[in-house]
Amino acid sequence: MMCIKFTTTALATAALAIAITGCGKGAAGDGSSTVKITAADRTAAHEIFTQRCAVCHGQFGRGDGTGAAALAVKPRNYSDAAWQKSVTDADVERTIVLGGAGVGKSALMAPNPDLADKPGVVAALREKVRSFVE
Numbered sequence: 314m315m316c317i318k319f320t321t322t323a324l325a326t327a328a329l330a331i332a333i334t335g336c337g338k339g340a341a342g343d344g345s346s347t348v349k350i351t352a353a354d355r356t357a358a359h360e361i362f363t364q365r366c367a368v369c370h371g372q373f374g375r376g377d378g379t380g381a382a383a384l385a386v387k388p389r390n391y392s393d394a395a396w397q398k399s400v401t402d403a404d405v406e407r408t409i410v411l412g413g414a415g416v417g418k419s420a421l422m423a424p425n426p427d428l429a430d431k432p433g434v435v436a437a438l439r440e441k442v443r444s445f446v447e
């Protein structure tokens with residue numbers, strides 16, 4: 314009887330631990346984004362990527378845009394799976410809006426303050442950045 318009671322308590326504790334951990338997920342805890350992305354957001358993100366980001370990060374996100382050679386700190390190569398795993402969606406979205414200087418990275422990564430009130434577009438840009446992983 315004691316044994317069964319202990320097991321039940323242990324299970325309850327484990328379930329609680331899972332519930333607490335799970336609570337942080339999605340919302341902000343693990344940084345996964347819950348922002349809804351519309352078709353218009355994706356269209357805007359595609360245009361913004363082509364116009365603003367590709368010059369440094371390259372059309373295919375490999376960090377080899379025409380402007381990259383001149384930069385002392387090289388633009389992130391989005392195809393790098395290890396890097397993709399090392400950052401959360403929230404990290405990527407913060408970097409896009411605040412720029413490198415805003416998140417303790419190189420100031421050569423340009424901020425995009427005009428996107429601060431467009432979370433859907435920022436999320437769509439993050440989705441695009443994620444799509445280049447190999």
Ligand code: HEC
Nearest residue numbers: 365366369386387388389405408409418419421422423438
């Ligand atoms: C003027 C060149 C330049 C432009 C334009 C630029 N970036 Fe960057 N970006 C960089 C550089 C350089 C880094 C590397 C910063 C570092 O490692 O400290 C970087 C890093 C990043 C990172 C990775 C940050 C990390 O966690 O390592 C993301 C995501 C990113 N850029 C997204 C974008 C997006 C999206 C755009 C367009 C809206 C953009 N960048 C425009 C130069 C640029």
